[in-house]
Amino acid sequence: MKYSAIITDIEGTTSRISFVTDVLFPYARQHLPDFVRSQQQLPEVAQELAAVRQQLQAPDADVEQCINALISWLDADQKITPLKSLQGMVWRAGYQQGHFTGHLYPDVIAQLQAWHAQGINLYIYSSGSVAAQQLLFHYSDAGDLTPLLSGYFDTRIGAKRELSSYAAILQQLQLPPNQVLFLSDVIAELDPARALGIATVQLIREQQAPSDHPTAHDFYQIEV
Structure with missing residues (x-):
């Protein structure tokens, strides 16, 4: 061997490639804002929002500013770790609900x-x-x-x-x-x-x- x-x-x-571009990315873009708003108190989400603020060098950024940054990074296909982590959480919900398979x-x-x-x-x-x-x-x-x-x-x-x-x-x-x-x-x-x-x-x-x-x-x- x-x-x-x-x-x-x-x-x-x-x-x-189209699975990511045609299925996963649009799903994340559609569901990420509401997911962050509704789940922001969860420790795993709060941790990533803190990383977003650090990335923005804006420690006082509110949730909507963080969401706007996340969406702009998503649209630009930026490989930024807190975006990837939060996308993963949104996709987890989608997989678990049977909205798509890998x-x-x-x-x-x-x-x-x-x-x-x-x-x-x-x-x-x-x-x-x-x-x-x-x-x-x-x-x-x-x-x-x-x-x-x-x-x-x-x-x-x-x-x-x-x-x-x-x-x-x-x-x-x-x-x-x-x-x-x-x-x-x-x-x-x-x-x-x-x-x-x-x-x-x-x-x-x-x-x-x-x-x-x-x-x-x-x-x-x-x-x-």
Whole structure:
């Protein structure tokens, strides 16, 4: 077995990009304001609102100012941690109420199961919060797939285009880079991983431009 661990991106890799842009983002945009207003006393929500105020450098910002900032960040697709955390809470409510299920390509479902059966540890690294990642796999099209996964990484470990983020992941995995495979559709994420010696495969599912990384059109084509 070449790899002890496989790390995979979500958007454009395990899941349609349009699932996020056409389902999750509009749902969050519609429901986030009322969610924050009605749940602002919950400790987990209050903590994220404090982080919003810190981000704005406005410690006295009221809830409506925080909501306006969150919506503007959402519209600009900003990878800001308190936004991602609050989005995750809104999505949790949506998943739990059955408003949608987490989209995964059928080849992803089959291969995650196969790789897990082979003893390979599987991890997710996405700019969406860990909570949002767990929801997608818990409420997936194929049911609860979280037992297949050994861990999750989000922007708290670092931005996905920064070499230091992949160094931090390797430190957590306690594995040499040549035993780790990273899957993504984004060249700018694959480049820093490869620079550290991590094996890479670029997924080309939706007209992504190919690169000098090994490529695959689905998970069946990936040699592990």
